Amino acid sequence: MQRRRFSQILASSLAAPALLGPSLAQSQQRVLLRAGDQKGGLQALLDAAGELKNLPYDIKWSEFPAAAPLAEALNADAVDFGIIGDAPLLFTLAAGSRVKAFAASRSDAYGTAILVQPDSPLKSAADLKGKRVATNRGSIGHYVTLKALDAVGLSADDIQLRFIPPAEAKLALTQGSVDAWATWDPYTALAETSKHARVLVSGRGLWTGLSYLAATESALRDKRATLQDFKDRVARAQVWSYQNPDSFSATLARIIGIPEEAAKLQFVRRATHWVSIDEQVVADQQRTADFYLKAGLLKQRLQVSNTFDAGFRNKA
Template sequence: MTSHLDRSRRQLLAGGLAAATAVTLPALVRAQGRPVLKAGDQKGGLRALLEAAGGLEGLSYDIQWSEFPAAAPLAEALNAGAVDSGPIGDAPLIFALAAGTRVKAIGANRSDAYGTAVLVRPDSPLKNAAELKGKSIATNRGSIGHYVTLKAITATGLKPEDVSLRFLAPADAKLALTQGSVDAWATWEPYTALAEVSRHARVLVSGRGLLPGLSYLAATDAAIAAKRPVLQDFLQRVVKAQRWSYRNVDAFSATLARIIGIPPEAAKLQFERRQQQWIPIDAQVIADQQGTADFYRQVGLIKQPLDVKGTFDAGFGATA
């Protein structure tokens, strides 16, 4: 398992850093002497939220954005120090930590996990998770799509080896599904909503009832040590922008659609049903995260037990 993990990490590092280099967009022109926050992001993530809410006004630091198609390459960029911080789901954070990434969760949010789902083509004969036995499923290794796949099949009594996992980036996985080279695609928002609205796929199994719906703003240990006030301010702006977004659903959905290049109806669908809320890093969050780590150990995705308590920094006050 270690050799597979190392090989996967090397591949993701190459892809992730290439992606970061290709799409790094300075949000502001750096002024002399101003701190710079190297902010990683995922499609439909923090940048769209902050821009829509006016949350980037009056900054005392500059932001250099790097967008990634999924959490795994973002985690590799964190590990390499290419970014200081970024949004990441509970499962990929476990995978990153087990691989030795020196990073901590500084803010937590919980959302409805419906949009983290196993999708099939509209004409697929598959009706439930049990029928995935012997089928091929595309997803990102260590992603929340990977996690929901394993949760869905083990809940029916199947084992990980009862399905054939193909580890592909979201765009390649979508293509593989639509062309029929895989039977299913396990993904997350906004990809799920986009597939539904475009009628390229339907939800076979959702994450509702299977996943705790946790995601985090993670930051490297080095950034926490050197840029703590900047990270604190950035997190508070994200929390404030999230509150604004649910008071201005139509306006935010339209801006989100424009920024990430998806139809407005898909942007609104994934946003409204997610119902994301920033919450304190409390005992329940830590317990839920420990459950995710224990499950990954159980199914063999991480080799050693992982005590998650030390992977949180609760001193940032995300809900203040």
Template sequence: MNGDIGRRALLQATGAGAALLAAPAFVRAAGKPVLKAGDQKGGLRALLECADELKNLPYEIQWAEFPAAAPLAEALNAEAVELGPIGDAPLIFALAQGVRIKAFAVNRSDAYGTAVLVKTDSSLRTGADLKGKSVATNRGSIGHYVTLRTLAAAGLQPGDVQFRFLAPSDAKLALVGGSVDAWATWEPYTAVAETVDKLRVLSNGRGLWSGLSYIAATDTALRDKREVLVDFRARTERAQRWANAHIGDYADTLARIVGIPAPAARLAYERRQTRYLPIDAALIAEQQKTADVYLDAGLLAKRLVVSETFVSV
């Protein structure tokens, strides 16, 4: 990845976020450190805001929103943002491409919402039916990963489908418009697709995907802002516990910040039930299995040793 990729990542952020990203890498606001946080579809910010964990911060947070993990990873690589949430599969894909980040917090969610979707009237009913069909998803995403596992469970190879690598909004349009046969995505896109677009889940991540996601930070932030990252992680973990006990309030805040219908937000987070976990040997072994699936699918040039991609703060 190079400077052009970093600039492209800035353009994929929301307008407000892009303006913030144009600032120097390390700045201070009103005498406080500034943490530049990337987000995916507003979920992390909504979580912290709803749980009142953004009050009385000893630092400032500048938020930038991205539609998926790939552009977020590009922004992290360019140090345009300093941390962000990223699923296990896209983290592996980003690290294999040389992105200089490490995971310092980990959570697990119910994997159902990472799914392969089709139109309601589609003749496709099982993973085996995807043979010879086209699937839209982000390259290296958890949607891509679940598609690969869906194919493997049906005795198919990656080459048995035609992948079209598109951002979530473009992928949905491609499916609805009939230019692809299926769309592989994740929450809250899946919940919106089910409740608003009336799309149907062909295959879901239960039994196929670990449900693991991370908060990753740049090596520079881990070196220079460790105390800030420790505090941010603690606030996020407290906020998640609160959200699990107050799904309605959380869903309403998420809907407002992200701009999705409240019923979709409620569906997405009622079934996720995200829990933060320690980074231990069992978790690292799960992550290694995910990396090895990508290696076997030809998406990695060489085996990634994932134990080197975690850090304690």
């Protein structure tokens, strides 16, 4: 059943519109990058900044609702690379996936948060004891939940975790089927601006804010120069976006189909910037892996230094 469900998600995701060259004959002679995106984030960024114009290669975009199905697509070699948070990347690596992170970004962690209904009596993480909390298994929402509980002396055994996708989790919170929902932007910003939820616990001080571009071994070997060019375009586009917040927010809202107010809120507060894969990034990722080991979600210690490809230059 689970394999069939993933196949359905993957089939619909791979049917997403592709940005292709001017002719089929030409595109057959060009490198094709199969890009995995989450909620249109990368595509919106590059499109708004004009970095998708006059590409020397073609891009086929596949959009996923969360990191878990994107990670499965990477593991199945259905996409060449994708954007993924630090915690979900650890899970797919621990499961034997042969992918590596080749670019890293840091963001303000506020938007990765535990949400409750506006009139909920819950006031802090300690109040989650015995409550029903929805999130995606292995997501950064899952991670922030565990970290928030740990900070107040609780563990996953002290709550009732419900592993369901974002759209279903939002409905469950609205209808009162769960007491809290651990998620990330743009879902957090959408819930806040629509007044459907409030932040009980934010990710600040709990999560590193690290996300990555991760690619398959074959893509890193065969499409390395193309991945480098893509990485450079993303870095330039990120700089442009913060110089033109109104223009970018409008494009982001249009591409991912959310109100412009929510798009701008989640974009501005994230303050995303691309960084070198240095000792600090590796150390932060190791601490996250070690926490998952402590929490019992990893069966053995993962040496994260082996899961990075630091051979890509970092420039805007």
